[in-house]
Amino acid sequence: xxxxxxxxxxxxxxxxxxxxxxxxxxxxxxxxxxxxxxxxxxxxxxxxxxxxxxxxxxxxxxxxxxxxxxxxxxxx
Numbered sequence: 001x002x003x004x005x006x007x008x009x010x011x012x013x014x015x016x017x018x019x020x021x022x023x024x025x026x027x028x029x030x031x032x033x034x035x036x037x038x039x040x041x042x043x044x045x046x047x048x049x050x051x052x053x054x055x056x057x058x059x060x061x062x063x064x065x066x067x068x069x070x071x072x073x074x075x076x
Contacts, residue, residue, distance in 0.1 A: 003015050003016070013045070016052075016055055016056050016059050017059075019045070019048065019052055019053070019055075019056035020056040020057075020059050020060050020065075022041065022044060022045060022056075023037070023041060023053075023056055023057060023060060023066075024060065024065065024066075024075070026040050026041060026044065027066065027073065027074070027075050029075050030074075031072050031073070031074040032072065032073055032074075033071055033072055033073070034057070034068075034071055034072075034073055035071075037057075037073055038050065038053055041053055057073070064076070
């Protein structure tokens with residue numbers, strides 16, 4: 001499981017905040033299905049698990065940075 005924030009032993013890429021930033025970069029203001037977003041996310045971060053992807057996506061949704069409707073994710 002990913003840590004929330006980076007620390008001395010955890011690089012930013014392996015944290016929820018870093019993975020969330022990567023997801024926002026992949027979205028780039030377009031609408032995309034969750035499945036396709038995961039495929040693109042795995043291309044960029046192949047060692048990341050689906051659990052970490054879901055946690056980062058939930059973090060972004062809770063922060064209001066993304067919206068979700070009918071399995072399509074968009075940036076408001």
